[in-house]
Amino acid sequence: MTQPSDKALVPFVSVDNMMALVNATGIEAMLRDLAGYIEEDFKRWPEFDKTPRVASHSADGVIELMPTADADKYGFKYVNGHPKNIRDGFQTVTAFGVLSSVANGYPLLVTEMTVLTALRTAATSALVGSYLAPKGAKVMAMIGNGAQCEFQALAFKAICGIDTVRLYDIDPAATEKAVRNLAKSGLTVIPCRSGEEAIEGAQIITTCTADKQYATILTDNMVGSGVHINAIGGDCPGKTELHRDILLRSDIFVEYPPQTRIEGEIQQLDDTHPVTELWQVMRNEAAGRRDPRQITLFDSVGFAIEDFSALRFIHDRIRGTAFFDHLDMLADPDDPRDLVGMVNRAA
Amino acid sequence: MTQPSDKALVPFVSVDNMMALVNATGIEAMLRDLAGYIEEDFKRWPEFDKTPRVASHSADGVIELMPTADADKYGFKYVNGHPKNIRDGFQTVTAFGVLSSVANGYPLLVTEMTVLTALRTAATSALVGSYLAPKGAKVMAMIGNGAQCEFQALAFKAICGIDTVRLYDIDPAATEKAVRNLAKSGLTVIPCRSGEEAIEGAQIITTCTADKQYATILTDNMVGSGVHINAIGGDCPGKTELHRDILLRSDIFVEYPPQTRIEGEIQQLDDTHPVTELWQVMRNEAAGRRDPRQITLFDSVGFAIEDFSALRFIHDRIRGTAFFDHLDMLADPDDPRDLVGMVNRAA
Structure with missing residues (x-):
């Protein structure tokens, strides 16, 4: 040799x-x-x-x-x-x-x-949250408690300062797993029996479900004014999580429009629907959250x-x-x- | 752990x-x-x-x-x-x-x-040679004696049955290196002082030089009828080895036309110039060598x-x-x- x-x-x-x-x-x-x-x-x-x-x-x-x-x-x-x-x-x-x-x-x-991808996805979400979530947000709803769930919770704690997560998944075993893994995190962890219950009092709503289909994890009447929505799960053609009406009430922030229009929640909208690029927000070249009543939406798909x-x-x-x-x-x-x-x- | x-x-x-x-x-x-x-x-x-x-x-x-x-x-x-x-x-x-x-x-x-790429490039060349070189070809000229040279010589020996290689490189040290490495191969190895000398009596001509520029390793008057040309070195835009007139006298065989038209010798020709796809020759769906006087040319660029x-x-x-x-x-x-x-x- x-x-x-x-x-x-x-x-x-x-x-x-x-x-x-x-x-x-x-x-x-x-x-x-x-x-x-x-x-x-x-x-x-x-x-x-x-x-x-x-x-x-x-x-x-x-x-x-x-x-x-x-x-x-x-x-x-x-x-x-x-x-x-x-x-x-x-x-x-x-x-x-x-x-x-x-x-x-x-x-x-x-x-x-x-x-590493699990870490970077959560880090990106929380970084974006630090620009867009309402000031002083302490409570996050987590709908979908799969592999990404705990990373999101810990990232929003470390980077945005939340102290409470409200968990919901259609499979209670997934929620139990997340409760167990977050037990020593310092977060207050509240398992919930429905999506509606999970978003009660939450200033940040993270949707992170994995079905490869058009799903409606959040309907329009569930979402009050002023929240930040962190939509992780809709990330390929034919896979979305939010009702179209929520998108129409939100200011939408994306990584890279040519990719997000194909893969993100906004595949439900016209190609000309206005979106804001996050890099411009981070460079102070575009506005982030301007109003406490505004709904901000990060339509996350993950970019190279x-x-x-x-x-x-x-x-x-x-x-x-x-x-x-x-x-x-x-x-x-x-x-x-x-x-x-x-x-x-x-x- | x-x-x-x-x-x-x-x-x-x-x-x-x-x-x-x-x-x-x-x-x-x-x-x-x-x-x-x-x-x-x-x-x-x-x-x-x-x-x-x-x-x-x-x-x-x-x-x-x-x-x-x-x-x-x-x-x-x-x-x-x-x-x-x-x-x-x-x-x-x-x-x-x-x-x-x-x-x-x-x-x-x-x-x-x-x-592994050095091996596959040489194996591909000799495989193509086994379809296109004149029957009973025993002598190959090798113009360009860099890293690929010995692999080509050994592949044509193993797969096409050549017994002699005639080597030329503008750098005599490269030829010396190839002579040394092929000493125990069983091939008769003849170092030459010019490209013209190298191709004397060769039925197969391999060009394998590395300059990233339009070069003319072979001119038209150097190439007699009946030979098979194995052109390895011209493999990206702006890099060719053969004079255009040789291409016009040859029947040209390629791996994948959309790539070869951009990267190969045929970037010197019109996009409509006829070429034959090698997979069709190997499947007997297109003619390979039809005539002992025909010049066949493998315009190799390497394909996925x-x-x-x-x-x-x-x-x-x-x-x-x-x-x-x-x-x-x-x-x-x-x-x-x-x-x-x-x-x-x-x-």
Whole structure:
């Protein structure tokens, strides 16, 4: 066995190391720091190469590559979505990602992104909430208590300062799981028997259900004035959570309009319906919440730049730690023209 | 540390393991077997989802993702191209790839592809040569003696039965390197002082130079009737190797016309210039070589399906061997909805 040179080695963060990093840092600190990276990248939005995601559809699901780049770094995420996987004991969504140097094209990081995507989705929601939620909001309703639920609750606690979550899911077992996982979080956790009950007194409403269909998790009469709605679950064509009338009463904020119009709640509206881009709010180039009676809506679908921020965050964070291995993934012959000689010498 | 479940683990072939696999198998056997996979996939060409490659360009180079899929498997290659890298001691091109299950979206294989791409490029060339080169061809000229040169020579020996290579490069050191590496190959290796000298008596002419510019490695008067030209080096916009007049005298065979018209030698011709698709030749649906005086030209640019074949080959070949490691890359909580619980339990 030959010894690969340093140039041949790429840092790799396994699921095990990602979990160890999260636990060593603390989930809330991790979410807060990650939100900082996401905010930094939203504030320099025009610098990014915003390639559309490349999707390969099949009868059972989709496999997507989501690339983006700035002048310095290139990143992409591989992510699948296969709703039937649960039935066979597999995850609906798995993901991994790669960060590279634009200058020489060499990968700088390979990392699991299933856990990391859960973190970045919650960090993005809470970051947006910090701009749009009513001042002093303390209570969040969480409708849909699946894998993303606890991350959302902890992110809104760490970043927006909520102290109470009101949980509802059509499956009581999901709510029980979330109650259990949030028991030591410092949040007041209130399981509810209906969506109506969950939103009582909530200034923030997060919808995060997973059905791949047009669903109506919130109807118009459920939503009072002044709330911030964080709509996470509607994220592909044919999948929405909110009644159209709510959209018409709300000021709608999105990541990237060309993608959100296809994948988000606003697929229910005309293509010309006005939306505000979040990067402009964060740069003070567009208004966020202007009025305590206004309903603000974050129509979240997840964008490649958030994954880029997450890759950049992990790349910085693991430096000098033991939370990664080295992958011998890049051939590095002494003479770049002598690839076959490298192979021969390895014999 | 928790023990990841089998479902969380993805086989990974490092550069070191790839070289060990090649050496254990023998380069020629490896090229022959790989050509078999490529031929199989060319013969079922219409079954593939042929997504265009996704390129991210910068001042110094390009990073590309090349995905393709059939009904059963999905594959993509990450590859960069940075001509200036050599100056800084980095490779011009590095690559890695992933093969996944279409049914559940889970990665089945992560592998280095710098060595593997060199193999698949040579295997494809020789496979095409076996359809198009004149019967009984024994002598190949190799103009351009860089990293791909020896792989081409060995592939044409293993697959087409040549016994002699005539080498020329503008840099004599490159030719010396190739002579050295091919010394024990069983080929008669003849270093030449010019391109003209190299093609004397050759029935096959391989051009494989790396300049990113319109170059004229072969001029019209150099090429006699009846030869097969294997043009490898012209593979991106603005980079060609052959004089336009040679193209006009040749019957041109390509992998995938929409890509070759942009990247190949035929970017010098009208978009309507007739070309033959190789998959149709391999399926006997189009004519290959019809006449001993005909000049056949393979305008090679490299297509995602060849990488897919290479991924499929390695995935099959490593089964039951020690030529791979396991990457803990996919989160696999006992309850898919309990991602945060998995993280907490890892503490």
